[in-house]
Amino acid sequence: MNQDTRQKLLAVSTATLTTVLFKRGFRNCFLQGPRLINPAAPRMVGPAFTLRYIPAREDLDTLDAFLDPAHPQRKGVEECPPGCVFVVDSRGDPKAASAGGILLTRLMARGVAGAVTDGGFRDTPDLAVMPWPTYHAAPSAPTNLIRHHAVDTNLPIGCGEVPVYPGDIMVGDGEGVVCIPAHLADAVAAEGFEQTVVEDFVQERVAAGHSIRGLYPMTDPVNRELLAAWRKERGR
Numbered sequence: 444m445n446q447d448t449r450q451k452l453l454a455v456s457t458a459t460l461t462t463v464l465f466k467r468g469f470r471n472c473f474l475q476g477p478r479l480i481n482p483a484a485p486r487m488v489g490p491a492f493t494l495r496y497i498p499a500r501e502d503l504d505t506l507d508a509f510l511d512p513a514h515p516q517r518k519g520v521e522e523c524p525p526g527c528v529f530v531v532d533s534r535g536d537p538k539a540a541s542a543g544g545i546l547l548t549r550l551m552a553r554g555v556a557g558a559v560t561d562g563g564f565r566d567t568p569d570l571a572v573m574p575w576p577t578y579h580a581a582p583s584a585p586t587n588l589i590r591h592h593a594v595d596t597n598l599p600i601g602c603g604e605v606p607v608y609p610g611d612i613m614v615g616d617g618e619g620v621v622c623i624p625a626h627l628a629d630a631v632a633a634e635g636f637e638q639t640v641v642e643d644f645v646q647e648r649v650a651a652g653h654s655i656r657g658l659y660p661m662t663d664p665v666n667r668e669l670l671a672a673w674r675k676e677r678g679r
């Protein structure tokens with residue numbers, strides 16, 4: 444992805460991004476369920492590389508399934524490109540793990556930007572101190588084979604009730620994860636970055652005791668003049 448866009452998105456909250464997307468008509472872009480496991484992990488930005496699960500079937504989903512190097516989960520872990528986000532459609536079911544510490548560590552070591560599932564990850568005590576962003580709906584100790592059958596990678600999926608297409612830009616912070624359609628990423632990043640500057644000014648003014656009237660939204664020309672001076676002073 445465009446590196447300037449990546450850097451801007453690293454500085455914009457998911458809350459701001461959802462507002463920018465809403466102005467473009469997108470109401471369903473914030474993933475419901477996935478939450479950041481390690482609050483100290485860095486922000487997450489990258490194109491989506493997807494994995495899709497369907498319900499498990501007893502004759503197919505045994506431990507021997509992992510002996511096949513073409514198993515979609517294992518194959519996906521080795522093929523997810525550096526800088527991308529590994530996004531897993533687990534049908535919103537955290538009763539068995541979508542992946543665990545070893546596979547997620549492999550993704551981190553390969554330079555993947557983060558991992559997201561609307562199901563659960565196992566080994567969460569380890570993930571809670573891993574310096575890498577992982578998002579899930581709930582901890583899950585049982586192996587994925589109990590509930591999930593991996594069928595394919597890098598095709599459109601649903602994750603957290605949001606459609607995710609390969610290459611869509613995933614942004615994660617302490618609040619959660621938002622999916623930005625790939626063709627809108629540059630424009631959304633630019634507008635979101637600008638909105639963040641304005642809201643930082645507004646936040647500072649409100650914290651100092653100023654009313655939101657004429658400030659948020661900024662309808663008072665005096666506040667616009669103050670904003671211009673503030674930006675000049677701070678180089679923003």
